[in-house]
Amino acid sequence: MVTSVDTAGPVVVLQARTRFEESSACTGCRELSNRVHSRYTRRLADTAIGGRPVRIELQVRRLYCENPVCPKATFAEQVDGLTVRYQRRTPLLQRLVEIAGVLLAGRGGAQLLRLLNAGLSRTSVLAQLMKMPLPTPTAPRVLGVDDFALYGRNYGTLLVDEETRLPITLWEGRDAETLRDWLLEHPGVQIACRDGSPIYRQGLTNGAPDAIQVSDRFHLWQGLSRRIQQIAAAHRDCLTAGAHEPDRRPPAGTEPQGTDSPANSPAADHAQRLFEAVHALTDTGRSYNSVARELGLNWRTVRRYATATSWQDCVRRRPRIPSPLDRYLEYLQQRWGEGEHNAKVLHEEIKAKGYLGHYQRVKMAVAPLRRGLPINQPHQRRLSPREVARWITTSPPNRTLDTVERLQRLLTHCPELDQAHTLVRAFATMFDTADSEPPTGVAQPTRDQPPTRTAQPRQSHPRGPTGRDPGHHLALQLRRQRRPHHRRQTPETTHGRPSEHPTPAPTSRPHRPLTPTSRWIEQTI
Structure with missing residues (x-):
């Protein structure tokens, strides 16, 4: 019962006490007792009233436990809904602190509580957050599997419930055995979203053989963007000729020729000699690694010089700062x-x-x-294949006026990139409408045409009413999933650096046959 209320100071103080005649249950054996040992005052923080913090000064009793077999001789009485053992906050305020910690973590949660006149430090918010019990992980119907970077070259695996978009669990490393063991302990996964890594494919195949493996929107679009970047890299000459503004400078003969020109600089001479040395070795069929060991270079540097069409493409020029x-x-x-x-x-x-x-x-x-x-x-700087791929994959309403103008000149000059742009827009339309059928006017490969990669038939999964694998419909239904960070692997390759030798397919289960959508992407792009 409340005995007094003090509103004179900055804090509203409520003084209360428990009823003397009521019995209380022992915290050890739950037996009732009303024999008083002593009394003391507990000070509890509560939620704010009218923008002012509240403190409850509650006088409680310490009672004797009359059960001879109970390990407790005395105990402090608890008031349901107001006090908790070893807690100096009411359950209502404690729940508010936990919600702030879950949603905003330490610093953000402390700022929110300060606005609610329940000031706590960020370390206290984190301490309360760490005391909360973790929910029991259950196997979702749609499971998302992806990797994330911990530090350096160390990666971890993250499992997400794709329907609720909440993380389930994570662990260090990205091996197929750990994923298989988790799936065997948590059966019930019907659909699994993953990237193109064969490691996760093997773990899902061994741990959940009946689950349908699909790719979500992000990984499908990421694979398409990388393919467009490869196409743009194969047409570097078109990038230079088609995307730059026409040169309004006088002819080269009217400009002074000196030692400051790029063709006469030491960097240009070094690039020309290195370009000739790399091509002299790679043209004979030698690998990038062997050429790198002989010339004392990194294999990425050898690849950059080997794929360049001229030595001028390898000269690093300082970009002009806009003014x-x-x-x-x-x-x-x-x-x-x-x-x-x-x-x-x-x-x-x-x-x-x-x-x-x-x-x-x-x-x-x-x-x-x-x-x-x-x-x-x-002068506009030279275009890169990655920039061209970003232009092509960007939705037309989100392009700037300069991007629209330069992309139009590029597509007019290069018919191959123009065709790729048309197919990408058609693929984007399939995503927006969640329709697996190619748009009108785009050729669709028939089922009799052989796929571009080797695939073995699979007999375990049922077909839909039209004879198609239901996986290609589910890939388009899982729209706009959350984007995990640090995806550096390429489709159907090992994580990190691309392997020079193809990874053998797992022998425990044959590959899933290519769906009509995947065949259309492979054979058109």
């Missing part, structure tokens, strides 16, 4: 041709047009014109 003056260079060139050679006047003119830079920048920009040289026009 706010770039948009006014054409106007400065025009005014200079009209006879205005005063840099101060030119600065005032472009300042009226919105230029906020200093006069010295304008003076340095028109300095080449005083010597009879062309103005330093900005």
